[in-house]
Amino acid sequence: MKKVIIVGAVGGGATAAGQLRFYDKEMNITVYDRDSTMSYAACGTPYVIGEVIEDETSILMANPEQFQQKRNIDVRLEHEVMEILRAEKKVRVRNLKTGGEFHDSYDALILSPGGRAIMPEIEGSGQGHVFTLRSYSDMQAIHSYIQKQKPSHGTISGAGFIGLEMAENLKHLGLAVDIVHKSSAILSILDEDLSLLLHAELEKNGIQIHTDTVIENIGQKNVQLSNGKSLDTDFVIMSIGLKPNTLLAEKAGLSIGETGGIQTNEFMQTDDESIYAIGDASENFDFITGDPKRVPLAVPAHRQAFLAAQHITGKPVPKKGLLGTSILKVFELDAAMTGMTETAIKEKGLLAKTVTHTGNSNAGYYPDHEKLTLKVHYNPSTRQILGAQCVGGKGVDKRIDVIATAIHGGLTVDDLQALELCYAPPFSSPKDPVNMIGYKAFD
Template identity: 70%
Template structure:
């Protein structure tokens, strides 16, 4: 009987355990996680804080007892794996409640340790109320603070996914919100013109935005910025980045790649073939360029879990790479992207051309329609699509999903005009924005 030990019981870890059990009914599977909650939807935590999701327990998919009963998988929460003995094929584990330490043997080890929120070195930070949002317990702490202390204003530091989602949800609660971001524009994975549309939406919704600066010092509720501005805030949400949890892998002398993640091959194996790495802490390759890439999002983690389960049960299904497809709700806007943006294209010195189309999400005469802007980068010689971004009121996600499929299938930008997409007035137009990109590219 094969014994599989998994480190991490959230997205990637819980999924790979379930997937392996589906394909191998006889494997002995043990999962360790240092948190007190498993298999929760981390992406839902800002919406619990904002009161959009009323029952916080609804984002927990299962617990150790249910998982054992349904999947016959042993999950041990509040247990931290301290060390990997690669030669002896054992992990050294500590029970964080009792302090007891023990060893657990494995035939296969799967690392899904996730990442930790980056906390900057800020003078006086201990004098202020500061939170990060990385796990279920973080969510509960923020939620409890807001409900018991009834703060009036907040600063969100960092204009990425979590920062923007928290700004929206805190505003939804009626707080006065200021968003502080180090770079000149927010959402650095987007092109500047798309980011500026999000900034406009933030202003319309009453979120104050200060870019090109950071929190330099705090004195209780007085927050001093690097640009000389002083702000007042009852609390701060720090969301400036995510650091992959690679300490365990580093101690075991597993290779760490240039993105800071654990290097893996197309089957998610590390340089030790009996050890796999998935999720936020794993480094894969870019589907467009082949360069190292790390995407700390839920969808890649679930896909990686499937690949590992397939590989362990005899089906060598290789991963083709990552596109970094993502979508974000910011009040009335939706923004989505896939593949390379303008900055990465320039950094990699790639040949490129761009087609942009602004039009309606569906028939303009239909009452429920919105404006969307679709922007596609492509190689002008091969015509292959390098990346795309879309922003607007509705129908944004489905356009990017089509582009993702086109990239995966190897279609050219010119092929987009030929796609026979769904049309009815509530949903699209006879010439969908996707088709219009193809027509414009051929003309160009």
């Protein structure tokens, strides 16, 4: 009987365990995680804090008892894998409640250790009113602080996905919010002209944004910025990025790639053919360029879990690379993206042209319609679609999903005008914005 050990019981790890059991009813599967909760929807944590999701337990997808009873999978929480003994095919595990240690053997080992929020070394960052949001317990700490202390103002450092979602949710609670961001434009995975639309939406909703600056000092009731300004605030959420948890892999001598993740092949295997790496800590490759890429998002983690499980159970499916398709909501605007941005295209020195269409999400004469802007980058010689972004009031996800599918299927920018997409006045127009991109690029 094959024995598989999984390190990490959130997203990728829990999914890998479930996939393994689905394809092999007899396999011995053990999952270790150092936290006290497993398989929670991390993407829902800002909305629990903002009380849009009223029951915090609703984002808990499973518990060890359910995994044991329904799937015969042994999940051990508050257990940390301290060392991988590759030659012996064993791991050294510490019970964090008792301090005791033991060894466990494996035929295959899946690393899904996730990542941790980056906390800069600045004066005052260790205080109790300074938070990060990376785990279920982080979410509980922020939510509890707001409920008990009744703050009136919060400052967020970093204007990525979590930072912007937290800004909206704190505002939903009635708090005043400042965002501090080191770059000149927020949400750097968007082209700057589209990020400005989100910037304006945040300001329209009363969010104060400070770009080209960072927090240098955190006091009891204020923060000092590198541009000389001081902001009065009750608490701070540091949301400046994620560092993959690769220490276990590094100590085992596994290769770490240029993106900081654990290097993997098309089957999610590391240097050691018995060890796989998935999720936020794994380095994969870009669908467009083939270059190393790491995408710390839920969809790639679940896909990687499937690929690792398929390979372990003898039905290998090679991955084709990552596009980084993603979306977020910022008050009344949605923003979605897939593939390469202008910045990435310039950095790689690729030949590219851009076509942009601004129009309605659906028929303009229908009462319920919103404006959206769709932008697509493509290679003018090969006509290959390199990337796409969309910002608007509705229908943004549909357009980017269509284009992500087109890229994956090898369609050209010219093929977009030929796509027969759904149309009725409440949903689209006879020439959908995706079609319009194809018509405008056609030459």
